[in-house]
Amino acid sequence: SQTIHQWPATLVQPVGSPLSLECTVEGTSNPNLYWYRQAAGRGLQLLFYSIGIDQISSEVPQNLSASRPQDRQFILSSKKLLLSDSGFYLCAWSVRQAVSAEAFFGQGTRLTVV
């Protein structure tokens, strides 16, 4: 069966420090991968999606970047964190080219920038 791992679960970082959040998927190949941010426990904002290795699309301009160095690895990064980067970050995957397939989410990372 497929599983998605996301770490760390919580992170407290000072303003101006770098960020690296990692997500890996097991049990599937060639997945679509996604990074979402959830502010204040409400709506989801799609940050990045990827349809393949080194193929990253950004949905919103921001202080963050994403990379996909391997088929089942998706990394969210920042060179210098801002207070506004605080939030709950969720990684997800879905079967590529399967329009009826649901997306599966990781357990999330709570990032607090202080």
Place this chain on the structure above:
Amino acid sequence: AQSVAQPEDQVNVAEGNPLTVKCTYSVSGNPYLFWYVQYPNRGLQFLLKYITGDNLVKGSYGFEAEFNKSQTSFHLKKPSALVSDSALYFCAVRFTYYNAGNMLTFGGGTRLMVKP
């Protein structure tokens, strides 16, 4: 452009009573529709989806949803609410043709509070 709306920020229901969480959508053509649940500080869990066929879809934990094309709605229902159903619920929609990224568009979420 496709969009999905959840008109209620919060729904309150007594334990044992039926519950409904509303969702309406706007999409060209036929949609694929999904419901997810989120417990505090956790990821989203898939509950059910509508692809085609029977308008009443049954999912996990006793939840079901009714697809209504004329009203462009996909309301989530449960005949008898449990306190443990208290959580944040998200409706999502996707086009029925493949688009790069195959993204889901999510509603803003509805908080369900079930009181004993």
